[in-house]
Amino acid sequence: GTTIRIGIAGYGNLGRGVQSAIAKNPDMELVGVYTRRDPATLSLPGGASAFHMDELVKHTNDIDVLILCGGSKSDLPEQTPALAALFNTVDSFDTHAKIPEHFAAVDAPATTAGKTALISAGWDPGMFSINRVYGEALLPDGETYTFWGRGLSQGHSDAVRRVPGVAAGVQYTIPSTEAIAKVRAGDRPTLSTREKHVRECFVVLEDGADAEVVKTAIVTMEHYFDQYETTVNFIDAATLASEHSSMPHGGFVFRSGNTSDSHAQVIEYSLTLQSNPEFTSSVLVAYARAVHKMNQAGQIGAKTVFDVAPGLLSPKSPEQLRAEML
Ligand SMILES: NC(=O)C1=CN([C@@H]2O[C@H](COP(=O)(O)OP(=O)(O)OC[C@H]3O[C@@H](n4cnc5c(N)ncnc54)[C@H](OP(=O)(O)O)[C@@H]3O)[C@@H](O)[C@H]2O)C=CC1
Ligand SMILES: N[C@@H](C[C@H]1CC(C(=O)O)=NO1)C(=O)O
Numbered sequence: 001g002t003t004i005r006i007g008i009a010g011y012g013n014l015g016r017g018v019q020s021a022i023a024k025n026p027d028m029e030l031v032g033v034y035t036r037r038d039p040a041t042l043s044l045p046g047g048a049s050a051f052h053m054d055e056l057v058k059h060t061n062d063i064d065v066l067i068l069c070g071g072s073k074s075d076l077p078e079q080t081p082a083l084a085a086l087f088n089t090v091d092s093f094d095t096h097a098k099i100p101e102h103f104a105a106v107d108a109p110a111t112t113a114g115k116t117a118l119i120s121a122g123w124d125p126g127m128f129s130i131n132r133v134y135g136e137a138l139l140p141d142g143e144t145y146t147f148w149g150r151g152l153s154q155g156h157s158d159a160v161r162r163v164p165g166v167a168a169g170v171q172y173t174i175p176s177t178e179a180i181a182k183v184r185a186g187d188r189p190t191l192s193t194r195e196k197h198v199r200e201c202f203v204v205l206e207d208g209a210d211a212e213v214v215k216t217a218i219v220t221m222e223h224y225f226d227q228y229e230t231t232v233n234f235i236d237a238a239t240l241a242s243e244h245s246s247m248p249h250g251g252f253v254f255r256s257g258n259t260s261d262s263h264a265q266v267i268e269y270s271l272t273l274q275s276n277p278e279f280t281s282s283v284l285v286a287y288a289r290a291v292h293k294m295n296q297a298g299q300i301g302a303k304t305v306f307d308v309a310p311g312l313l314s315p316k317s318p319e320q321l322r323a324e325m326l
Helices: 013-023 053-059 076-083 096-113 127-138 154-161 177-184 211-219 237-243 276-296 318-323
Strands: 004-009 028-035 050-052 065-068 088-090 116-118 142-148 166-175 197-205 229-234 249-260 263-273 301-303
Touching: 004 013, 004 053, 004 276, 013 028, 013 276, 028 053, 028 276, 050 053, 065 076, 065 276, 076 096, 088 276, 096 116, 096 301, 116 276, 127 142, 127 249, 127 263, 142 166, 142 177, 154 166, 154 197, 154 276, 166 177, 166 237, 177 249, 197 211, 197 237, 211 229, 263 276
Parallel strands: 004 028, 004 065, 028 050, 065 088, 088 116, 116 301, 197 229
Antiparallel strands: 142 249, 166 197, 249 263
16 A cells, blocks of 8 residues: 655654664655754755754645654653644653643644644553553552663653753663562562662763752752652763763563462563664654554544554554464
8 A cells, every 4th residue: 555654853862763663664654854953964864855843834745644753851742732733643752740731732733633643652651551551451459560771761861951051961770679579579569669760860061060050950850850869970972972872771561460369470571672762763653553544544632552452553454463363
């Protein structure tokens, strides 16, 4: 059939990852990359076209699904509601506490425009969210645990980079090995947020910025760092480039429960990622396929991954999937 025409809004780690992911999906094509910067400054591989974000409004007939690759801290809260009025969209909004608010802000314009807007796709929120729902639904008598890392959180790194006085930075999430051991031993421990992970930031300051002011702004940041023991290390740009340019991550969702007094059951879903952004982008692209189908079926407004039937993610028809259910 015809290819699905994809636009990329925002060209950072995710934007580059979506470009790679499209190349792995023969039923998709990249129409263009849209940026708030000067498009001429983007070096796009493969001859892809770069446009300024302001051009998007002229391209509504050229794009089936627009994948939003901005940052959750401050880009997506304004970009997704605005662009969901013009396009079918997919975003990776991951400020968990604000997902209901983001959903409402996106649902109104998308519904009015007859568009389909999937929010908070990715792995957490996203694939881990789905596996937490599976675990709780399949094993109602049980406990769910989520651990991330050790790895680079893009949401937290984006949030660090938005702090005034920060020129560049990354954030690593480090899980508690003793907490994981207790979970794996079947102790079903009650663990506070602070007992499960610590966060470690590496920051390059802008000239003249006050290190103590920046550190305080990071460690007290609501929804990102205030509930965790967080350390902030100040380094120079050369060290950041040489020691912190790869973005591995991963983690797992664990559900341990009892189906009877005599039978304990365990479900585990895990990810080991050499590139957090490339994996996340692969999820966004698969969900773009589903959003395209959902819009064609008249399913409009804001959606989350909970609303998407798994078969819609596949390029195969329902008949093919049934034939291959082995
Ligand atoms: N749900 C999930 O599982 C996951 C969600 N995420 C989300 O993805 C979001 C984006 O992550 P990521 O792509 O790493 O963020 P980046 O910081 O790489 O990019 C964010 C935006 O910043 C702008 N930008 C990028 N590079 C530069 C630069 N050199 N100079 C100036 N501006 C730049 C781009 O916008 P423009 O081109 O318009 O300038 C881009 O869209 C995160 O905030 C996180 O919330 C990430 C991973 C997993
Ligand atoms: N959204 C996360 C994906 C995972 C990683 C994470 C963390 O390290 O806190 N939480 O969720 C990201 O931006 O990388």
